[in-house]
């Protein structure tokens with residue numbers, strides 16, 4: 001049973017997360033401001049290495065060495081600033097307040113224990129006093145997701161398909177009644193039909209249990225399917241954010257335009273899809289000054305070399321780009337990013 005209190009809001013401010021490397025500490029997330037409104041689904045999208053998982057782990061203050069949160073705050077309603085939390089308070093918050101479905105959750109179950117045993121272990125580690133009630137909740141949740149809950153609780157990981165394991169991962173994130181849920185790449189490695197099923201389940205469970213949900217993905221299609229709001233990351237920074245439909249209908253940041261332009265269409269001229277030129281930067285390759293996207297940007301200007309792009313806000317949208325003007329309220333100067341590397 002879902003608890004009665006309302007879903008939590010989250011306010012991330014000035015979040016910077018660094019990893020220690022041979023070249024010193026380098027930022028994987030740099031000065032990120034992001035709000036998750038209570039009861040909404042936010043999608044964070046970007047290519048591999050853009051800092052999405054690091055941002056997601058910060059919601060639990062769970063960045064592991066050689067990484068650390070170097071600056072900023074993550075305020076979660078009912079918990080406070082999790083960056084300042086430590087020890088037992090943090091351990092209890094994980095699971096009870098914030099449920100996390102890890103990347104490749106399909107493969108992260110314990111192969112030596114049945115699902116039911118893993119539910120009981122989770123309950124014990126959080127001091128749950130009614131293990132039978134917990135198992136009943138787990139069974140109900142699995143049933144809600146279209147599975148035979150009693151049977152799945154008796155299964156080992158190898159007896160379940162990828163889609164079933166992913167549902168078990170979602171159940172484990174929710175069974176302690178967390179109201180803030182983070183799903184890292186929830187559909188990667190699943191076939192198309194199973195992906196669609198999992199996304200429908202994410203939407204339904206989100207609405208029924210009254211959650212605040214963060215979905216991390218490299219796939220704009222996933223975000224388009226489930227998210228109310230969309231945040232686009234590149235090189236550890238937020239390039240653009242806003243209501244999903246508005247951003248997808250009229251992307252303002254050249255990176256968002258490039259991501260959209262790279263999606264092959266099912267109908268029409270397949271040759272119209274145009275891969276973004278170049279590759280996303282590695283940690284050591286992220287420029288310390290100026291715009292982190294400039295190497296791949298068709299709108300590159302002199303100011304992009306040295307000036308950090310201003311965050312241009314208009315209505316409920318924002319974009320961090322020298323080429324975006326507040327009064328434009330739409331795309332920067334070119335209609336679409338072409339495939340030509342002009343950097």
Ligand SMILES: Nc1ncnc2c1ncn2[C@@H]1O[C@H](COP(=O)(O)OP(=O)(O)OP(=O)(O)O)[C@@H](O)[C@H]1O
Pocket residue numbers: 019020021028046047048049050051052053054055065066067218281282283
């Ligand atoms: N333990 C680590 N040590 C050093 N660098 C790391 C570590 N973990 C991540 N990084 C680096 O931090 C940057 C951001 O990584 P992160 O995993 O957050 O990105 P991502 O967008 O989630 O990518 P992916 O989709 O591939 O997981 C990358 O350049 C990555 O190589």
